[in-house]
Amino acid sequence: MAAANPAKTLQDEVTCPICLEYFKDPVSLDCDHSFCRACITQCGEGFDTDISCPQCREIFPQRNLRLNRQLRNIVEAARELRLQPEPESLCEKHKEPLKLFCKEDEILICLVCDRSKEHKDHTVIPTEEAAEEFQEKIQAYLQTLREEREKLLGRKASVQMRSQEYLQLRQFLEEQERLLLGQLAELNEEIVKIQNENITKLSGEISHLSELVSEMEGKCQKPASEFLQDVRSTLSRCEKGKFQQPEEISPELEERVSGFSQKTIALLKTVRKFKDTLLSALETKRVNVTLDPDTVHPQLVLSEDWKSVRWEETRQDLPDSPERFDTEPCVLGCEGFTSGRHCWEVEVGDEGGWFVGVARESVRRKGQISPEEGICAVGCVLDQFWALTSPATPLPLSRAPSRIRVCLDCDRGQVTFIGAGDEAPIFTFPPGSVPGERIRPWLWVLGVGSRLHLRP
Numbered sequence: 356m357a358a359a360n361p362a363k364t365l366q367d368e369v370t371c372p373i374c375l376e377y378f379k380d381p382v383s384l385d386c387d388h389s390f391c392r393a394c395i396t397q398c399g400e401g402f403d404t405d406i407s408c409p410q411c412r413e414i415f416p417q418r419n420l421r422l423n424r425q426l427r428n429i430v431e432a433a434r435e436l437r438l439q440p441e442p443e444s445l446c447e448k449h450k451e452p453l454k455l456f457c458k459e460d461e462i463l464i465c466l467v468c469d470r471s472k473e474h475k476d477h478t479v480i481p482t483e484e485a486a487e488e489f490q491e492k493i494q495a496y497l498q499t500l501r502e503e504r505e506k507l508l509g510r511k512a513s514v515q516m517r518s519q520e521y522l523q524l525r526q527f528l529e530e531q532e533r534l535l536l537g538q539l540a541e542l543n544e545e546i547v548k549i550q551n552e553n554i555t556k557l558s559g560e561i562s563h564l565s566e567l568v569s570e571m572e573g574k575c576q577k578p579a580s581e582f583l584q585d586v587r588s589t590l591s592r593c594e595k596g597k598f599q600q601p602e603e604i605s606p607e608l609e610e611r612v613s614g615f616s617q618k619t620i621a622l623l624k625t626v627r628k629f630k631d632t633l634l635s636a637l638e639t640k641r642v643n644v645t646l647d648p649d650t651v652h653p654q655l656v657l658s659e660d661w662k663s664v665r666w667e668e669t670r671q672d673l674p675d676s677p678e679r680f681d682t683e684p685c686v687l688g689c690e691g692f693t694s695g696r697h698c699w700e701v702e703v704g705d706e707g708g709w710f711v712g713v714a715r716e717s718v719r720r721k722g723q724i725s726p727e728e729g730i731c732a733v734g735c736v737l738d739q740f741w742a743l744t745s746p747a748t749p750l751p752l753s754r755a756p757s758r759i760r761v762c763l764d765c766d767r768g769q770v771t772f773i774g775a776g777d778e779a780p781i782f783t784f785p786p787g788s789v790p791g792e793r794i795r796p797w798l799w800v801l802g803v804g805s806r807l808h809l810r811p
Contacts, residue, residue, distance in 0.1 A: 707802025
């Protein structure tokens with residue numbers, strides 16, 4: 356806990372406990388207590404005599420005195436600052452320092468107030484002790500408030516993500532609606548055209564038949580001798596005049612309607628597929644990923660909470676266990692997944708090279724590794740962005756997003772990478788890209804300044 360009065364604390368640290376003045380030529384004993392050289396020397400009768408430490412009473416040979424240069428520098432800095440104790444608050448009633456705290460009234464009081472009838476039966480403690488108690492309570496409340504804030508931030512992010520996905524679905528469906536309406540307009544024009552052609556053809560046939568009927572009716576009114584003349588030709592003309600009714604739906608129109616139906620079915624399948632993808636994203640579980648120190652390469656340094664990793668030129672002295680990467684600067688996540696949909700975010704830096712993604716549990720730890728061993732990742736090397744395929748696929752990004760969301764669908768064996776800031780898609784490894792075994796987060800970091808940080 357921070358000191359209640361830092362200036363006073365520093366004042367005490369640069370003051371000799373013997374002369375109560377600033378240290379002059381400070382020296383330290385083997386017990387690490389420090390004094391002015393002149394002050395502690397006076398505690399012994401001669402150079403070869405032993406000295407009893409005035410603070411802890413341990414006995415040390417006087418020749419063991421050693422100059423404390425760091426303390427001497429601090430004393431000089433304190434002299435330049437001319438530290439003065441902060442003025443104490445005074446009791447308005449008695450004009451005495453407020454050195455006590457009344458727990459019943461929860462107010463600061465002075466020594467005179469403590470002896471008054473008003474606080475006679477109250478529990479009174481020193482102000483420093485009261486401050487410590489209240490700071491502990493406040494720290495506990497702060498922890499709860501911070502946790503609630505993180506939950507709300509996570510909920511807000513989830514709502515924003517869902518809203519963005521719904522907006523994308525709406526835009527997609529509106530585009531498909533425009534496409535369908537355009538196709539319907541074309542089909543309508545085609546139907547009208549075919550209909551007009553059929554009507555024209557029927558009208559011509561009706562006119563021809565009407566003429567033939569009138570001619571035959573005239574012949575039937577003539578005498579038998581005249582009627583039978585050229586009767587064979589008359590019969591032939593009647594047979595040729597037979598007209599077959601046209602089909603209600605011509606083959607051409609039926610083909611067009613059938614083709615449109617097939618397009619509609621294909622479009623509905625696309626919409627359903629998009630819907631399934633959207634529902635898959637909504638069902639994705641955000642996970643809190645940490646890094647496994649047993650797998651980290653010796654040139655990678657993990658933070659105390661195992662959430663961040665950075666590259667260092669100097670190799671750490673780490674045991675060469677079978678789980679540890681010894682050639683590639685990699686580290687695996689502690690968590691592993693075998694089913695369901697999971698996602699997490701990685702903050703990436705602007706320096707060095709890096710890749711973020713997933714790898715199967717059995718990925719090679721010794722020697723060179725390759726994407727064929729079950730690694731799906733995207734990253735940046737020499738200012739060029741890549742998908743770690745085989746061979747690597749360049750990505751058309753002008754700059755890397757500051758946060759990348761890794762989405763793992765274990766059931767489909769698919770991995771998707773999204774810019775966590777603008778929800779823009781980066782790259783998707785198709786279904787079956789990761790094998791049906793335990794999958795773990797995977798990071799690759801190389802170069803001075805390279806650093807990655809995991810977020811849920």
